[in-house]
Amino acid sequence: MTQYDDVAAAARMVALAMTRGKSPGRSGDYARLVRRFDTEPEFAQLVRKVAQGFDLTVQEVHPQAGLVLATTNETDFAVSVTDLVPNAENRPLYLLAHLAIASRAFPRPENLDDDEHVGRVSVQKVDGDVRAYATVLERRAAAADVDTDPPAGSPGLEGLWRAYLRRNPTGRTDKDRTPRSATYALVKKAFNHLEQRGFVRATSEEEGGTYATNVLYRLHIRDQAAREMLQELAALGVAALPQHDAPLPSKDPKQPDALDHGMLPDSAPAT
Template identity: 40%
Template sequence: MTELARSPLGAARREIQPHDVESAARLVAHGMRPKALPSRDAGYAELVRRYRDDDGFADTVQRVAAGLGLVVLAVGPQSGIVLAAVEESVFEIRMDEYARRTVLQNRQTDKMLHGLAHLAAAALAFPRPDDLGDDSYVGRVSVDHVDGAVREACRALEERTAGAEADPLSDAPHLEAAWRAWLRRPEATATKDGRAGEATTRGIVGKALRFLADQGFLVAVGTEGGVYRTTPRYQVQVRELAAQRAFDELLQLGVLPAATAGGALRAPNGLEAPDV
């Protein structure tokens, strides 16, 4: 049986046919392939065009996604269809699963550090609010950049809280615990093959950036490794992340450096070097 699609104003449109549902499912399937792009697949590009031009088809795509425990964040010619898993979805990636294959010194602490690495990477990839709204913006992050910025931010927070009568981070207890743990963790401990140990902060950041690249959110730049550029898919995901409390807490601490136009780090407000 077919279903009669309706516009937001209730005006009847054409009936949704079984082949429309199949096409909608194909578009959702494209979104499950992290590195698939409309620019590389004419069929994918046509489905994206149809989603944007046909409200009935767009509604069908959203219903198919919802049935799989997914929500459609955006659909565009650059990003393709960007999906996110709802809570308890079979497609949800939990930090437990993400860190499962990592050698954990302390499971709860390490999960927290892995989460902080992802939050910091997102904040540094799009350091200004306008960057998230500019579809042409391409950010860059690296293992050195993220680990160095977080470590410097942790030191600044440690100095800020030293001797304070009241805890300035009382409204962000999870982040406070995270930055204290980050400072206690070694920056790098070389393994036998010369790589940073997984339990070090550089190892944690490296794992986060490689994971994001595997998911189609970052693309490796150059041949040395450890440097990545952002993709439109990542920009859409970070827009969603920016509405979450943990990301807001991180930015409100006011200590995470942002990149200057030249790519260097600048000191956050209140921490600039004095004029000499």
């Protein structure tokens, strides 16, 4: 095998990683390339250089997921939230839905390192998670007599939790469709984008749509995606990813115990 053959093989591996639905388990060629990456340091370096040429980085190689790539700021292959959600008012709520999906799919930190873990998540449950936290925060603000109205002329400063509760979860348009502004529609959009990228697969239409996670999603959440979403949400005034097995924040504003576990606006009243 010549050096040109090695270059072609490295480029082939990057191409397979960028093709939806490709995995070492479904492709003998891909499985062989994964083995070469694991056993031939020079070939692994060549793959990294090919990826670098596309302004991509190699996160890791996994026997089930294959070559896991991450985008850089310079790459033309990145998809921004602005591209996915043109409506600026919907963007932070869409990111909130992604955080809730990740939280329910991986309720414990050890799930992110478990190759056997498969998260099963539905539109209804994700929407319910966000509403449960939002409702508690609304009650807390009311009990503390806090003015939660945004300044005049600055509706974008409204707390995300309140903005989410203002939306109906579902409904029907004149054409018998779910309105785009409904929170079910925003959560469904998040799931659709994950499915298009091979991160989840639809398993049924129950509860507004039920999905199972793939290994690739777990690796991205563990290594990169969750951190990036948290950074974007931090700029929008949202604190932390909730722990799904943690108790909801207390309804009593005098009890601060679960504040650190929720998707809380930075402006939420402290107690």
